Amino acid sequence: MSVKNWLKERFPIDYAKFIEINENIFMKEPIPNHLKKWYYCTGATPLILLALQIVTGILLTFYFMPSPEMAYESVRHITQDVRLGFWVRGLHRWGSNLMIIALLLHMTRVFFTASYQKPREINWMIGVILFFLTLTFSFTGYALTYNQLSYWATTVGTNMFDAVPVIGHSILVFMRGGEEVTANTLTRFFTFHVGMLPPLIILFLAMHIIILRIHGVSEPEGYEKGYYSFYPHHFYKIIIITLFVLCVLSTLTIIYPPGLGTPADPTVTPTHIKPEWYFFPTYRFLKLVPLNIGIIVSGLFVVGMIFWPFIEPMLSKNKSTRTKIAWVVGAMVIILTVGLSVWETVVA
Numbered sequence: 001m002s003v004k005n006w007l008k009e010r011f012p013i014d015y016a017k018f019i020e021i022n023e024n025i026f027m028k029e030p031i032p033n034h035l036k037k038w039y040y041c042t043g044a045t046p047l048i049l050l051a052l053q054i055v056t057g058i059l060l061t062f063y064f065m066p067s068p069e070m071a072y073e074s075v076r077h078i079t080q081d082v083r084l085g086f087w088v089r090g091l092h093r094w095g096s097n098l099m100i101i102a103l104l105l106h107m108t109r110v111f112f113t114a115s116y117q118k119p120r121e122i123n124w125m126i127g128v129i130l131f132f133l134t135l136t137f138s139f140t141g142y143a144l145t146y147n148q149l150s151y152w153a154t155t156v157g158t159n160m161f162d163a164v165p166v167i168g169h170s171i172l173v174f175m176r177g178g179e180e181v182t183a184n185t186l187t188r189f190f191t192f193h194v195g196m197l198p199p200l201i202i203l204f205l206a207m208h209i210i211i212l213r214i215h216g217v218s219e220p221e222g223y224e225k226g227y228y229s230f231y232p233h234h235f236y237k238i239i240i241i242t243l244f245v246l247c248v249l250s251t252l253t254i255i256y257p258p259g260l261g262t263p264a265d266p267t268v269t270p271t272h273i274k275p276e277w278y279f280f281p282t283y284r285f286l287k288l289v290p291l292n293i294g295i296i297v298s299g300l301f302v303v304g305m306i307f308w309p310f311i312e313p314m315l316s317k318n319k320s321t322r323t324k325i326a327w328v329v330g331a332m333v334i335i336l337t338v339g340l341s342v343w344e345t346v347v348a
Contacts, residue, residue, distance in 0.1 A: 030227035031234050032219045041241055042106035046134075048242050049099040050205070052249070053137075054198070056092040064144065066190035068183045071146035072263045079260060090253025096138045098249065100278050103131050111308075111330050114323065115218035121309035123211045126204050128306045133201045135278060140193040142276055146186060147261030152273045154189070155181045160286065163295040181266070274344070281340040284347075 008015075034040060063082060065074040078085040107127065110116055116124035143154040158181065161171040175192075177184025219225070228234070275283050286294040304311060316322045
């Protein structure tokens, strides 16, 4: 008896029906013509990078030890002693940065093409939540290197929560595992990074994709109406993007390999403490205004961002006017974000 027949006896599935369903759901899935443009691939890129982050993250956990005594040494061991360890760590580090960039580009495209409008409001909200989960992922991961800069960036970052009205101090104590950044903080951040955030991001991602498949891809005006099959054109496009992303990450890792810095020393405060670049706009804004006001304004911005699909229709009854207002709001947010980021970058 052949292996194929042996498996068919153990798994009596109607394979012809299974193949037919697979072709209808995936291979022959109708894709709008406008997705032939490469800049509409910003939605697939974060998904590819997330898969890469999961694989490289699992590999790193084989060697990483989440304790103040061993965290820095285990990162050094991965970087300098483990075969291809620097490459895996570099892919993970640069992958997190590119994932944030890809999400920002995707959200910008969705915003300016008004793809968040009825009936896709909930998918926009889920997408914004996924973006902030990704930022939390990066923040908790950066702290795990346990060098001097990451230790004090964690201290400054968690201090900001203390300014949140009513619940701020409770959040700070929960994240740190106490009043100060200690061994409990490192183990909690490791738990957040490895145990809590991955299931959350996978759950919201699944909801995002299911809603996308229910309503289909939003079709912007100005493109020829029509559809083409997912396979082979779109399938090979995703393969090309995956290979391109891997080449970019590998090149960045080789040219700019992940550094180590100096071990964390709670008794010595660095002269200049800065968070990672994706927190530069918020960090610079909080320097310009009183902390309490800055936290409240930032919170209102996040709420406005999440509920924007419901806010936009209230701005005007005229669709053309609403579109112009949305473009102005989007442009102002981009200008402020880039401006504050550049300002924080050049200021010592």
